[in-house]
Amino acid sequence: MKKIFLIIAFASFSLQGFSQELNNKFKTIPAKDPAVKEVIPPKEAAPKENPPAIVEKPKTLDVNPDELFANRNLYKQESNVEGIYYRRNQFLGNITTTAVYSTIMYRDAAFVDGDKVKVYLNDQVLEPEVSLTSDFKSVKINLVKGVNKIDIEALNEGFASPNTAEFKVYDDKGQVISSSEWNVGTGYKAVIVLIKE
Numbered sequence: 110m111k112k113i114f115l116i117i118a119f120a121s122f123s124l125q126g127f128s129q130e131l132n133n134k135f136k137t138i139p140a141k142d143p144a145v146k147e148v149i150p151p152k153e154a155a156p157k158e159n160p161p162a163i164v165e166k167p168k169t170l171d172v173n174p175d176e177l178f179a180n181r182n183l184y185k186q187e188s189n190v191e192g193i194y195y196r197r198n199q200f201l202g203n204i205t206t207t208a209v210y211s212t213i214m215y216r217d218a219a220f221v222d223g224d225k226v227k228v229y230l231n232d233q234v235l236e237p238e239v240s241l242t243s244d245f246k247s248v249k250i251n252l253v254k255g256v257n258k259i260d261i262e263a264l265n266e267g268f269a270s271p272n273t274a275e276f277k278v279y280d281d282k283g284q285v286i287s288s289s290e291w292n293v294g295t296g297y298k299a300v301i302v303l304i305k306e
Contacts, residue, residue: 172256172302174200183232183260185296195271196294201301204287208280210251211303213259217241218275218290222267226274229260229298238264241274250303257303263293270294278303 178184178198187197217224221243228236228248236248250257263272271292278287278301291299 171203171304172258174198174300177258177300184298195292196297198297199291199293199299201276201289201291201299202287203302203304204278205304205306206252206280206286207306208252208282208286210249210281211257211286212247212249212279213276213301214245214247214279215239215241215261215274215276216243216245217267217273219273220269222269223265224267224272224274225264226272227262227264229258229262231256231258232260235259245277252303252305254305257305259301259303260298261291261301262298263295266295274299276301 177200184198213228215226221241224241226236226239226241227234228239230250235250239246250259261274261276266272271294273290273292275290276288276299277285280286287301293299
């Protein structure tokens with residue numbers, strides 16, 4: 110019983126030690142009333158009455174294949190006979206680019222039969238004779254501003270006509286900007302035009 114009495118006495122003293130003091134001397138701090146500031150809305154600018162003139166897109170340089178192939182000093186005249194449609198020049202397109210240089214890769218597109226080509230840049234011989242195989246061969250071209258005309262002339266047709274090849278054109282970042290195939294007879298040319306902006 111003594112133990113119970115001691116526990117109760119000890120608990121009551123300890124609870125009294127944790128209780129709050131009931132003193133009414135507490136004063137609250139009054140909140141400050143912020144001064145109301147006058148808000149001035151921003152001034153609106155009147156719309157301009159004279160808008161700038163619309164800048165027209167510059168005219169792109171395009172090479173017309175009909176005008177291009179009309180020059181008989183550079184391009185052999187078509188001599189297609191019925192059933193044979195590869196005795197002609199082939200235009201492979203205008204490609205516009207901003208690249209500093211371009212790489213053209215080409216290979217025999219069909220059966221490797223000994224096809225040979227000559228590569229020109231702006232009517233100047235770049236590669237005098239290239240034998241096409243199943244592996245890609247390439248030529249790097251430093252582009253000049255404006256038209257860069259690449260002619261690929263078929264020197265022969267191998268033992269399986271016509272001269273067939275696959276090509277890919279890469280820009281200076283290694284991105285393919287064009288790819289296609291050509292099928293031309295001996296003496297005829299496939300033409301790619303790169304236009305540097």
